[in-house]
Amino acid sequence: MQIHFALDFDGTVCPLDTTDFLLESFADPAWLDIEAEWKEGRISSRECLARQAALLRFSPEQLVEALSGIRLDPWFIPFVTAAWLRGASVSIVSDGFDRLIVPLLHAHGIDLPVTSNRLEPLGGARWQAGFSNAGESCASGTCKCAAVPGNRRVVLVGDGRSDFCLARKADFVLAKGELARFCLREGIAHQPIRDFSDALAFLDPPPPEPRGAFRTFSTEELHA
Numbered sequence: 001m002q003i004h005f006a007l008d009f010d011g012t013v014c015p016l017d018t019t020d021f022l023l024e025s026f027a028d029p030a031w032l033d034i035e036a037e038w039k040e041g042r043i044s045s046r047e048c049l050a051r052q053a054a055l056l057r058f059s060p061e062q063l064v065e066a067l068s069g070i071r072l073d074p075w076f077i078p079f080v081t082a083a084w085l086r087g088a089s090v091s092i093v094s095d096g097f098d099r100l101i102v103p104l105l106h107a108h109g110i111d112l113p114v115t116s117n118r119l120e121p122l123g124g125a126r127w128q129a130g131f132s133n134a135g136e137s138c139a140s141g142t143c144k145c146a147a148v149p150g151n152r153r154v155v156l157v158g159d160g161r162s163d164f165c166l167a168r169k170a171d172f173v174l175a176k177g178e179l180a181r182f183c184l185r186e187g188i189a190h191q192p193i194r195d196f197s198d199a200l201a202f203l204d205p206p207p208p209e210p211r212g213a214f215r216t217f218s219t220e221e222l223h224a
Helices: 018-026 031-039 045-053 060-067 076-085 098-107 161-169 177-186 196-203 219-223
Strands: 003-007 089-097 114-123 126-130 153-158 172-175 190-192
Touching (some): 018 045, 018 089, 031 045, 045 089, 060 098, 076 196, 089 098, 089 161, 153 161, 161 172, 161 177, 172 196, 177 190
Parallel strands (some): 003 089, 089 114, 153 172, 172 190
Antiparallel strands (some): 114 126
């Protein structure tokens, strides 16, 4: 069975949280009160994003200008290239917004499958969040567990709360920040990383033996 790398975007592929950047740049400061409600567990991620998106006021041209200064992890593209060369598939699975993720990928010369929330124009510089990838039993805007293939071993690369659910189901996790602490606390097989340079090192030499029936990847398996 081949490998699929599911990559979180905000804080992982992009060191900057682009959703927070968008809100800081173009939303009423009330978005911070909504964020606090979410962090306290009083509302779901989906409700949080929907209410915050309703506070945004910007034109498409303003968004293009704002995104022009954002850079991705410099080791991200070498990692994706190395994964492809080893026969692995790669996708972005994010609880962020498509209008941020896709343009930033294209600006860096790469095209990947993206599963994320939508940011939909309402006219007059107003916007709303769309959740076409939500799950019935999932409180996130995007159900990451439903976004990964069922016929491949899944390696999650992520950094935060939106990755917790998939981390429990993935075969292995490359974890930054809050996700690394969560995996350690929950006893989930993982390798802490600082950035994609560490993720790239995961591909060669072969990764360590994880839990259960998930075996060490040999070079032959990755090329199969």
